[in-house]
Amino acid sequence: xxxxxxxxxxxxxxxxxxxxxxxxxxxxxxxxxxxxxxxxxxxxxxxxxxxxxxxxxxxxxxxxxxxxxxxxxxxxxxxxxxxxxxxxxxxxxxxxxx
Numbered sequence: 001x002x003x004x005x006x007x008x009x010x011x012x013x014x015x016x017x018x019x020x021x022x023x024x025x026x027x028x029x030x031x032x033x034x035x036x037x038x039x040x041x042x043x044x045x046x047x048x049x050x051x052x053x054x055x056x057x058x059x060x061x062x063x064x065x066x067x068x069x070x071x072x073x074x075x076x077x078x079x080x081x082x083x084x085x086x087x088x089x090x091x092x093x094x095x096x097x098x
């Protein structure tokens with residue numbers, strides 16, 4: 001499955017987006033990450049470093065997963081569990097559960 005990804009500008013120095021993305025990739029071996037504009041993307045992951053959700057501003061494509069700081073789809077998640085929670089959401093989508 002292809003998942004599009006759109007990053008914010010990461011002005012929050014306390015959020016390590018690169019580390020989160022690497023951890024997420026290791027948890028989702030069946031997912032190929034592509035640009036959010038790729039027409040073959042089955043789902044879009046909007047990855048923002050804080051609750052302002054800059055990555056999700058503008059036209060939002062469905063289906064989607066929105067990460068804003070320590071929230072996944074607007075639900076609080078401990079920072080250490082972000083990658084795991086995102087991978088759970090992706091796997092649910094792959095199984096048709098969302």
